[in-house]
Amino acid sequence: MRLYSTRSMELQTMERSFSVVELRSVKGKTLPCSVDVCGIVKDYDKSFAFTSKDGKDLVKRTLTLADDSGISMQVTIWGDRAKKEDSEFEGNPVVAMKGVSVKEWQGGLSGSLMEGGSLAFNPDMPEAHKVKSWWTQGGHAQSLTFISQARHFEAVWHPASDEHALVIALQTSGGGGARIAGKLMDVLEMKQKSEQLVNEQEMYSAYCRLSSVQLRKRDEIQPLYYNACLEPKEGNGLPCNRRVDEANFCAVCNKTVKAAPRLNLRCRFEDATGNFWVTTFHPAAEKVLGMTAQEVADIEKSEGREVVEAKLKSCYYAQILQVQLRAKPDNYNGEQRTNVSCPSAQPINRREHARFMPHTKLCRRQLQEGDANDKISLIVVLA
Ligand SMILES: [Zn+2]
The missing domain is CATH 2.40.50.140 (Nucleic acid-binding proteins)
Incomplete structure (x- = not known):
C-alpha cells in the first residue's frame, strides 16, 4: 500500500x-x-x-x-x-x-x-x-x-461601520431619487468594471467620501485651479474656457480677455470597498469641496498655500457624496486603458442621512451638530 x-x-x-x-x-x-x-x-x-x-x-x-x-x-x-x-x-x-x-x-x-x-x-x-x-x-x-x-482608510471605515450600512441603504434605495446619472455601484465594482471596459463609454455613480486631494506630485506643488477664458464662443455662446496666461491673454481668442478660476483637482474618493484617484472637473470639484474656485483662489492669494491646503484637508471625509464617473476606453501607445474622470458630484444632505439611518449614533450626532462635524461624529461612532 x-x-x-x-x-x-x-x-x-x-x-x-x-x-x-x-x-x-x-x-x-x-x-x-x-x-x-x-x-x-x-x-x-x-x-x-x-x-x-x-x-x-x-x-x-x-x-x-x-x-x-x-x-x-x-x-x-x-x-x-x-x-x-x-x-x-x-x-x-x-x-x-x-x-x-x-x-x-x-x-x-x-x-x-x-x-x-x-x-x-x-x-x-x-x-x-x-x-x-x-x-x-x-x-x-x-x-x-x-x-x-492609506492608513486613514482603515481608521475610518473598518470595522463594518454604521457608515457602510448607510451607503448600502443609499445604494439599495437608489439614494432617495438619485440626482446623478450612472449605474449605482460600490467603488470596488466600479474599479473592476472600468478596468474591463472595452468598447463604449460608460457612466457609473458611487456613494463615497473625499479622502484626499493631490497637493503635490514628487514634491512639486500641484496647481488647484487655472484661469479660464470667459469669452463667449462663436455659435453656442458658451465660454471659451481655455487657460489664459498671467496677463489674461487667451491664445485661442488671440486677445486679452476676462478670466475666472476653474478648479481642476485630482481627488481620491473611497467607500468601505476601496478607493480611487480621479480627475475632478470644475463644477464637480466645487461641489466636492463646498467652495467655489474663486474662494480657493482668493484664499491661496491672500492667506497662502498652507492655509488653502489646510482648508482642503478639512474637507476630507467631511460628507458623503454621490459621485459620477465617466469611464472611456482609451488607447495609449497601443495599450488598452480606461480613462476615468468625474464630471459631476452631489453631497447627500443631512435629511437623507437621517431618513435612511435614523437610529445610528452617526446620524443623531450629525443632526445635533450639523454637517461641519460629520468627520468628528464618524470617529465617535468607531471609537
Ligand atoms: Zn478664449
Whole structure:
C-alpha cells in the first residue's frame, strides 16, 4: 500500500517552499514587492483576452483574495492559469500563490502572479487550513477592508461601520431619487468594471467620501485651479474656457480677455470597498469641496498655500457624496486603458442621512451638530 503518490510528494515540496505572509502585512512593505500569499477566492472575474502593446496575445483573470487578517486584495493571474474553467474558481476555494508582485494601483494595492511563480488550489498547508476555517466560521460574513496604503482608510471605515450600512441603504434605495446619472455601484465594482471596459463609454455613480486631494506630485506643488477664458464662443455662446496666461491673454481668442478660476483637482474618493484617484472637473470639484474656485483662489492669494491646503484637508471625509464617473476606453501607445474622470458630484444632505439611518449614533450626532462635524461624529461612532 502506498501512502502518497509521487504527485503529492511534488506538491508537498512545493507547499513547503511557500513563505506565506498575511495580506494585512503586505501594505506595510516597500513597493513594489514580491510575496507569497494564501487566501480564499472571494470573487473572480471572467478571463479576459487582449493584445499587449508589443503585440502579444494575453489572457488574464483577476481574483479577489481575502484572508483572516480581514483584508482583501486583487491578484491578476495570466495565461493558462487564467484560462482554467470558471468552475475551478467557484465555491470560494483556498489558493496559495508564490511570487505575487504587488504594486500600487489607483490608490490601492494590486498583485500580479508572476510567470515563474506558482499557484496551488486547496493546498495541504497550515495557512490554508487556517484561512479555510476562518472563512467557514464567519469570515464569509465579515466586512473586509480592501487593501490600500492609506492608513486613514482603515481608521475610518473598518470595522463594518454604521457608515457602510448607510451607503448600502443609499445604494439599495437608489439614494432617495438619485440626482446623478450612472449605474449605482460600490467603488470596488466600479474599479473592476472600468478596468474591463472595452468598447463604449460608460457612466457609473458611487456613494463615497473625499479622502484626499493631490497637493503635490514628487514634491512639486500641484496647481488647484487655472484661469479660464470667459469669452463667449462663436455659435453656442458658451465660454471659451481655455487657460489664459498671467496677463489674461487667451491664445485661442488671440486677445486679452476676462478670466475666472476653474478648479481642476485630482481627488481620491473611497467607500468601505476601496478607493480611487480621479480627475475632478470644475463644477464637480466645487461641489466636492463646498467652495467655489474663486474662494480657493482668493484664499491661496491672500492667506497662502498652507492655509488653502489646510482648508482642503478639512474637507476630507467631511460628507458623503454621490459621485459620477465617466469611464472611456482609451488607447495609449497601443495599450488598452480606461480613462476615468468625474464630471459631476452631489453631497447627500443631512435629511437623507437621517431618513435612511435614523437610529445610528452617526446620524443623531450629525443632526445635533450639523454637517461641519460629520468627520468628528464618524470617529465617535468607531471609537
Ligand atoms: Zn478664449
